[in-house]
Amino acid sequence: MNPRTSELPKLAAYTTLRLGGPARRFVSAATSEDLVDAVREADAAGEPVLLLGGGSNLVVGDAGFDGTLVEVATTGYRRDGGIVDVEAGQNWDAFVAGLVEAGLGGLECLSGIPGSVGATPIQNVGAYGCEVAESIVSVELYDRETREVRTLAAADLGFAYRTSVLKGTDSGVVLSVRFEVREDGLSAPIRYAELARTLGVEIGARVPAAEAREAVLKLRRGKGMVLDPADHDTWSAGSFFTNPIVPSAEAEAVLKRITEVVGAEVPQYPADGGVKLSAAWLIERAGFAKGYPGPGNRVSLSTKHTLALTNRGDATTADLLALAREVRDGVHERFGVRLHPEPLLINCVI
Numbered sequence: 001m002n003p004r005t006s007e008l009p010k011l012a013a014y015t016t017l018r019l020g021g022p023a024r025r026f027v028s029a030a031t032s033e034d035l036v037d038a039v040r041e042a043d044a045a046g047e048p049v050l051l052l053g054g055g056s057n058l059v060v061g062d063a064g065f066d067g068t069l070v071e072v073a074t075t076g077y078r079r080d081g082g083i084v085d086v087e088a089g090q091n092w093d094a095f096v097a098g099l100v101e102a103g104l105g106g107l108e109c110l111s112g113i114p115g116s117v118g119a120t121p122i123q124n125v126g127a128y129g130c131e132v133a134e135s136i137v138s139v140e141l142y143d144r145e146t147r148e149v150r151t152l153a154a155a156d157l158g159f160a161y162r163t164s165v166l167k168g169t170d171s172g173v174v175l176s177v178r179f180e181v182r183e184d185g186l187s188a189p190i191r192y193a194e195l196a197r198t199l200g201v202e203i204g205a206r207v208p209a210a211e212a213r214e215a216v217l218k219l220r221r222g223k224g225m226v227l228d229p230a231d232h233d234t235w236s237a238g239s240f241f242t243n244p245i246v247p248s249a250e251a252e253a254v255l256k257r258i259t260e261v262v263g264a265e266v267p268q269y270p271a272d273g274g275v276k277l278s279a280a281w282l283i284e285r286a287g288f289a290k291g292y293p294g295p296g297n298r299v300s301l302s303t304k305h306t307l308a309l310t311n312r313g314d315a316t317t318a319d320l321l322a323l324a325r326e327v328r329d330g331v332h333e334r335f336g337v338r339l340h341p342e343p344l345l346i347n348c349v350i
């Protein structure tokens with residue numbers, strides 16, 4: 001079957017921010033073969049390609065995308081014991097829900113995250129003390145440079161906090177992802193203090209996966225982090241900024257400055273090569289409270305979570321980026337810490 005090709009609506013129709021101008025061409029691929037063909041054809045024609053899963057980590061400029069938008073619309077997964085192979089376009093949370101229902105554990109702390117399975121390795125999706133890197137065995141991808149399908153083991157994917165070798169390069173098309181899950185029906189060890197409190201357990205405990213999923217969904221809903229079309233606080237790309245990692249060599253001076261400015265201890269967490277700070281904490285202490293408005297009140301920080309930049313209904317990408325710049329520059333001026341955006345910015349910059 002050939003991929004469906006049609007003239008296009010704006011990218012705003014495909015992103016959770018509901019922002020972004022038109023693409024030149026739109027192709028929806030429902031099988032891996034169609035997906036590879038669509039990308040191969042566009043490459044042969046010298047046409048830029050934008051891969052689209054659930055559009056929940058994309059900020060697209062108002063001018064849109066001058067190339068082919070390829071929607072990854074493959075679905076389904078196969079399980080053999082604790083090994084599960086999942087098609088890239090499969091909705092992530094429906095997959096996690098299916099595992100939990102089948103009594104399989106390991107991914108429940110990542111419940112409620114929007115988007116597709118194929119996008120999860122790109123930025124090593126994580127939440128509540130878990131990351132997909134812990135459960136991914138390998139990724140099958142179409143390499144646009146060699147034009148071959150190959151399998152990359154987790155060890156070769158360069159997973160780190162909210163990144164992998166696939167992030168920021170469009171050379172690989174994820175076709176499927178292999179996960180290893182727990183067959184004892186228990187969750188991964190609970191590592192996140194707020195989640196442990198909600199579950200009434202100690203850090204490190206394991207609980208029935210279904211209980212962990214319910215607790216995570218409850219916490220996420222309270223922060224506007226579960227998609228709800230009726231709730232503008234969820235018209236976002238999730239966390240707009242990553243938590244900054246201050247290199248060890250600079251950490252002492254940076255922490256001293258923040259403590260002096262704020263007059264309080266700075267929450268900090270050990271991280272590879274330095275100290276991880278909380279972007280939300282810094283944003284709030286720099287004077288940007290929940291609900292802080294951007295241009296014309298068309299965008300604002302979420303009223304439930306400082307880290308989410310949201311579209312209040314009739315925003316443009318330019319509005320969103322103006323707010324992002326104000327927050328980033330405000331934090332830098334006050335604390336000397338530079339925040340970096342987590343979503344992929346397409347045809348726009350902050």
Ligand SMILES: Cc1cc2nc3c(=O)[nH]c(=O)nc-3n(C[C@H](O)[C@H](O)[C@H](O)COP(=O)(O)OP(=O)(O)OC[C@H]3O[C@@H](n4cnc5c(N)ncnc54)[C@H](O)[C@@H]3O)c2cc1C
Nearest residue numbers: 051053054055056057115116118119125126127174237238
């Ligand atoms: C309300 C909300 C809450 C969120 N919470 C979290 C969270 O807790 N933790 C977290 O880590 N993220 C979170 N996110 C961000 C986002 O959901 C994840 O990054 C998700 O994995 C993106 O999936 P997607 O299919 O929507 O990707 P898209 O936005 O469609 O694409 C993201 C990037 O991946 C590329 N891509 C997509 N599919 C493929 C593929 N098959 N092969 C190669 N490249 C591909 C795209 O080209 C793009 O560059 C949240 C977002 C929202 C809106």
